[in-house]
Amino acid sequence: MLDRREKWRGYWDDQAAGYDKGMRFWDRLLYAGQREWVCERAVGEVLEVAVGTGLNLPLYPEDVRLTGIDISDRMLELARIRADELRREVDLRKGDAHHLPFDDGSFDTVVCTLSMCAIPDVDRALGEIHRVLRPGGRLVMVDHVVSPNRVLRLVQGLIERFSIPSAGEHQRRRPIENVRATGFVVSETQRLKRGHVERLVAIR
Numbered sequence: 054m055l056d057r058r059e060k061w062r063g064y065w066d067d068q069a070a071g072y073d074k075g076m077r078f079w080d081r082l083l084y085a086g087q088r089e090w091v092c093e094r095a096v097g098e099v100l101e102v103a104v105g106t107g108l109n110l111p112l113y114p115e116d117v118r119l120t121g122i123d124i125s126d127r128m129l130e131l132a133r134i135r136a137d138e139l140r141r142e143v144d145l146r147k148g149d150a151h152h153l154p155f156d157d158g159s160f161d162t163v164v165c166t167l168s169m170c171a172i173p174d175v176d177r178a179l180g181e182i183h184r185v186l187r188p189g190g191r192l193v194m195v196d197h198v199v200s201p202n203r204v205l206r207l208v209q210g211l212i213e214r215f216s217i218p219s220a221g222e223h224q225r226r227r228p229i230e231n232v233r234a235t236g237f238v239v240s241e242t243q244r245l246k247r248g249h250v251e252r253l254v255a256i257r
């Protein structure tokens with residue numbers, strides 16, 4: 054497990070410099086408006102899991118207190134630069150979604166965007182998110198998910214043959230099912246882009 058974690062940490066370190074440029078393309082094509090939708094639902098003490106380069110940082114309400122974790126030092130360096138440029142106070146820490154370094158019930162909101170496809174053990178990460186949320190706290194998420202179309206699902210399966218071993222990137226997950234299985238109550242959800250993108254709010 055440790056070797057695999059090192060492999061993915063190294064992978065994301067290598068991606069960091071080009072991440073924003075690549076993601077701008079996908080944000081326009083698939084995720085337009087999704088980051089805003091997620092961030093405007095954040096209240097109080099907020100944890101962003103797998104914060105990456107901090108693309109969501111400019112979108113949070115002024116009055117939330119932000120903490121972000123990620124396994125990649127290089128992604129976090131870029132998130133720190135962004136936070137400084139925005140003059141936004143953010144507690145950015147290296148951390149693994151499988152073992153969140155926070156006490157039980159520490160947060161009012163946990164945000165996770167476009168990362169459940171990349172975190173190796175979704176159930177473990179969701180268990181940790183459930184633990185660090187206070188009772189009644191909310192998980193707000195968006196991700197690309199398995200297609201409702203049979204042919205496209207086959208294509209996603211073919212892509213996964215390369216994307217999982219090379220990038221740890223899953224195409225056919227549907228985290229809402231894991232969210233429910235973890236004990237959250239989903240209060241808001243939509244599938245968008247012909248079902249390829251799913252966003253949700255879930256209550257602990």
Ligand SMILES: C[S@@+](CC[C@H](N)C(=O)[O-])C[C@H]1O[C@@H](n2cnc3c(N)ncnc32)[C@H](O)[C@@H]1O
Nearest residue numbers: 065103104105123124125149150166167168172
């Ligand atoms: C596709 S990027 C998404 C980044 C950001 N959430 C966004 O919306 O742009 C996936 C991120 O997940 C992080 N990541 C992958 N596995 C992780 C883990 N086990 N714990 C914490 N972060 C992880 C990577 O370092 C990377 O920054």
